[in-house]
Amino acid sequence: MNWNWLIGAGTALVAISYVNLQVANSDGRDQPISRLFVPTVFGIGLLLFWEGIVQGMGVPGVILPAPSAIWAAFTASTDILWLDFVQTFVKGALSGYIIGAAAAFLVALVADASDFLRRGLLPVGNFMAALPIVGIAPILVMWFGFDWQSKAAVVVVMVFFPILVNTVEGLRATDRMQRDLMQTYAASYWQSLFKLRLPAAMPFIFNGLKIATTLALIGAIVAEFFGSPIRGMGFRISTEVGRLALDMVWAEILVAAIAGSAFYGIVALIERRVTFWHPSQRRGR
Amino acid sequence: MTDATIAKPSGLGAGVRAVSDAVLPVVAVVAAIIGLWYLACIPMNIHTALTDAERAGAVVTPAGAAERRDMGGIGLALANTEIVPDVFSQERPRLPAPHQVGMELWKTTGEMVLTGRGFSKRSLLYHAWVTLSSTVLGFLIGTVAGVGLAIGIVHSRVMNMAVMPWAIASQTIPILAVAPMIIVVLNSVGVTGILPKALISAYLSFFPVAVGMVKGLRSPGAMQLDLLATYNASQAETFWKLRMPSSMPYFFTSMKIGMAAALVGAIVGEMPTGAVRGLGARLLAGSYYGQTVQIWSALFAAAILAAVLVGLIGLIQRAVLKKMGMAS
Numbered sequence: 001m002n003w004n005w006l007i008g009a010g011t012a013l014v015a016i017s018y019v020n021l022q023v024a025n026s027d028g029r030d031q032p033i034s035r036l037f038v039p040t041v042f043g044i045g046l047l048l049f050w051e052g053i054v055q056g057m058g059v060p061g062v063i064l065p066a067p068s069a070i071w072a073a074f075t076a077s078t079d080i081l082w083l084d085f086v087q088t089f090v091k092g093a094l095s096g097y098i099i100g101a102a103a104a105f106l107v108a109l110v111a112d113a114s115d116f117l118r119r120g121l122l123p124v125g126n127f128m129a130a131l132p133i134v135g136i137a138p139i140l141v142m143w144f145g146f147d148w149q150s151k152a153a154v155v156v157v158m159v160f161f162p163i164l165v166n167t168v169e170g171l172r173a174t175d176r177m178q179r180d181l182m183q184t185y186a187a188s189y190w191q192s193l194f195k196l197r198l199p200a201a202m203p204f205i206f207n208g209l210k211i212a213t214t215l216a217l218i219g220a221i222v223a224e225f226f227g228s229p230i231r232g233m234g235f236r237i238s239t240e241v242g243r244l245a246l247d248m249v250w251a252e253i254l255v256a257a258i259a260g261s262a263f264y265g266i267v268a269l270i271e272r273r274v275t276f277w278h279p280s281q282r283r284g285r
Numbered sequence: 286m287t288d289a290t291i292a293k294p295s296g297l298g299a300g301v302r303a304v305s306d307a308v309l310p311v312v313a314v315v316a317a318i319i320g321l322w323y324l325a326c327i328p329m330n331i332h333t334a335l336t337d338a339e340r341a342g343a344v345v346t347p348a349g350a351a352e353r354r355d356m357g358g359i360g361l362a363l364a365n366t367e368i369v370p371d372v373f374s375q376e377r378p379r380l381p382a383p384h385q386v387g388m389e390l391w392k393t394t395g396e397m398v399l400t401g402r403g404f405s406k407r408s409l410l411y412h413a414w415v416t417l418s419s420t421v422l423g424f425l426i427g428t429v430a431g432v433g434l435a436i437g438i439v440h441s442r443v444m445n446m447a448v449m450p451w452a453i454a455s456q457t458i459p460i461l462a463v464a465p466m467i468i469v470v471l472n473s474v475g476v477t478g479i480l481p482k483a484l485i486s487a488y489l490s491f492f493p494v495a496v497g498m499v500k501g502l503r504s505p506g507a508m509q510l511d512l513l514a515t516y517n518a519s520q521a522e523t524f525w526k527l528r529m530p531s532s533m534p535y536f537f538t539s540m541k542i543g544m545a546a547a548l549v550g551a552i553v554g555e556m557p558t559g560a561v562r563g564l565g566a567r568l569l570a571g572s573y574y575g576q577t578v579q580i581w582s583a584l585f586a587a588a589i590l591a592a593v594l595v596g597l598i599g600l601i602q603r604a605v606l607k608k609m610g611m612a613s
Contacts, residue, residue: 017443022444042447061471093520120310124318130541131591132549135564135584136460138572143379155606217459225556226572233462241465244473249466257458266455 002056009052016045027279073206073247074254080236081255088233089259094222096155100216101209104160108167109193121272122168129161137223150225151232158219159212163205170204171197203278213263217256289366319383323373328358329380330372335361338368338376380579389582406562409586414562416551417590419479423486424547426541430487431494438495439502439528440520449499455492461485464553482554482563489550490543497539530609537602544594552587564590 019041023034030241033222054066061069074081103268111121137154144150174197224234228239240248272281332353339345346364362369381389393409402408414463424554434452437447438445464485471481505527513523555565564587571580 020443020447024446029442029446037448038443039448041601043451063474090546116310116313119307120312120314123311124314125492127592129547131588132545132552135568135587136551138580139577139584140567142575143575209537214457214459218461219461222460222553222556226569234291237462241469244469246466246470253462253466253492256462260459261454261457 004131005052005056005191007100009049009056010248012045012048012052014036016041028236029210045192062244062246063252069247070250070254074251076181077248077251080231081251082232083231084236084252085259087148087229087231087256088151088220088224089217089263092151092223092232093155093216095148096220097159097212100156100159101163101212103156104163104208105167106203108164110170111164111168114173118172122165125161125168129165133158133161134219134222135218135281138226141223141226146227147229148232151220151228154223155216155219158215162211162215163208166204166208167201168212170201173197173202173204202271202275203280206267206275209267210271213267214260221256291607308392321384326372326378326380326382327362327369330375330378331358331361331365331369333379334368334371334375334376338365338371343368365565377575377577381581385412385578386581386585389578390585393582394586409564409567409582410565412562412567413586414582414592415479415539416548416555416565416587417561417594418555419482420486420544420548420590420594422479423483423488423550424490424544424576425544426429426483427487427490427547428494431491431539432498432536434491435502436524442522442578446449452492452495452499456496460481460489461550461553464550464556468554469474481572482551485554486547486550489546492525493546494539495537497542498532501535501539502528505531533609534602534605536609537598537605541595545591547592548594 022036023029024032028034051066051068054064059066065073070259107121111117113180134154136157140153140157141150178196178200179192179199182196185191187195221234221237225238228235236252237249237285240246240252249268276279286339302479332350335345335353336350339348339350347356362372372378373385375381378385390409395405397403397405398410399409405411415452434448438449438452455592467485467488468481471477471484502524509527510523513527551563552565552568556565556569561570564583567583567586572581
């Protein structure tokens with residue numbers, strides 16, 4: 001027991017609560033700066049509390065490493081982490097994401113052309129989207145080998161159904177008046193697709209793309225638990241857990257968190273550019 | 286949409302048409318998938334089928350497994366049409382045929398029940414039960430905690446400002462990656478059994494439920510809230526009489542997502558730690574020993590479990606919303 005650390009942890013918790021209470025009840029609470037300030041302070045306070053508890057109670061590093069130890073592991077092994085990132089994220093998740101999204105988009109276009117196909121595919125796709133698809137990871141690793149191809153394949157299957165379902169829904173999002181207008185313009189199928197229905201479908205498509213970002217990373221990481229070359233985030237996590245080097249595991253999780261939220265953020269940014277006209281993108285209220 | 290809102294035709298004919306409208310396309314798509322699956326079996330399994338047939342003394346063109354290794358599966362199948370039926374009945378196929386998976390499922394569930402060994406360790410029912418118990422326990426923990434957090438967020442401005450961004454951001458993080466660590470760490474502290482797996486499930490179902498419930502508890506409009514304010518309703522009364530009832534559709538939708546996530550968490554929690562029980566362990570053991578039929582049957586068992594759990598919530602949703610007069 002090191003009381004100084006414990007007292008420090010308690011003080012940090014009280015201090016952040018006090019500061020956040022003050023800001024949240026002040027007049028400037030709706031300013032963008034306080035919307036950013038409050039969660040940031042909360043996060044920092046939690047980290048300080050974590051550090052204080054681990055140091056003060058003397059929690060062994062094999063159970064819960066302190067944030068400082070995790071950061072030390074992170075900065076000391078950036079080269080390994082970067083290799084793992086490239087292997088898992090760039091080669092596995094990103095390539096699978098692009099292939100899966102393109103495939104889902106094309107299938108959705110075909111399904112949309114036929115009412116029968118759409119009514120058949122939509123329930124099946126919805127059903128598949130709720131299944132534990134990560135389970136196919138061992139099968140695909142068996143088929144495509146240990147390298148990134150099998151991870152990309154898992155990602156393709158995982159992202160396919162959410163994007164398919166959302167795109168099919170989106171292509172139906174125009175109403176009769178708008179389609180009739182295109183008809184009176186004598187627009188061809190492709191004209192009305194590109195000028196009306198695809199733009200109208202974009203909010204739905206991006207919803208699917210955003211859901212799929214997390215799934216892609218999960219698929220790539222979990223597939224590595226079933227066999228991978230000696231690099232990759234999932235490989236590193238499972239082997240370092242076996243060696244009880246938890247600071248390295250947490251560093252890898254930090255990388256996954258950064259990669260996951262950056263990926264999501266980039267897709268959300270593109271969405272804002274593409275669907276600037278949609279009510280949900282309006283700033284202010 | 287438009288057809289349904291126009292006055293509904295009644296009688297037997299309408300019922301048959303409604304069924305054929307909704308069911309026929311789904312049946313057709315499922316049949317097409319099964320057909321494609323059978324077709325895919327041919328190129329996937331033809332190499333091993335030819336090798337086996339050659340060992341058994343059949344004449345195969347071209348002879349020798351090494352010759353055939355780099356040849357396409359379809360070409361091989363066309364050159365050896367008499368061997369093709371063998372691809373559907375191998376013991377360890379690369380891609381088992383649907384009927385093989387179905388037989389294995391029946392062999393490890395129904396048949397074992399009939400012979401009174403329904404809960405032996407070779408029964409899928411036993412493994413499904415192991416997974417189900419930790420899924421449901423984790424789901425309950427996660428749902429209760431998620432609803433609790435949502436109530437806190439809705440009623441406290443500080444919590445809303447401080448916690449909500451993190452709750453949303455956490456959904457973009459591949460939380461599942463921590464599963465092996467949680468299992469190993471909790472084991473080393475002495476927590477074993479279904480609790481570590483249940484905690485992963487709880488963690489995964491926690492955030493969808495919390496975010497969905499915040500949305501649901503905020504769904505009453507300003508008019509409705511103002512009305513209760515003119516009635517001089519307390520915060521607790523507003524919660525029980527307005528916010529809670531109007532959040533119910535959101536509650537059930539997020540419970541469905543949470544349940545699916547909890548099942549994934551339980552399965553993944555069984556995978557990386559050398560667990561010997563549960564559907565995830567079946568998947569892992571199957572992949573270690575090349576028992577592809579076992580992997581596929583475990584996968585289908587997981588899919589059926591997910592469908593039953595989500596369907597069950599859907600049934601409860603329908604009953605509750607109907608009773609509340611909000612039937613969708």
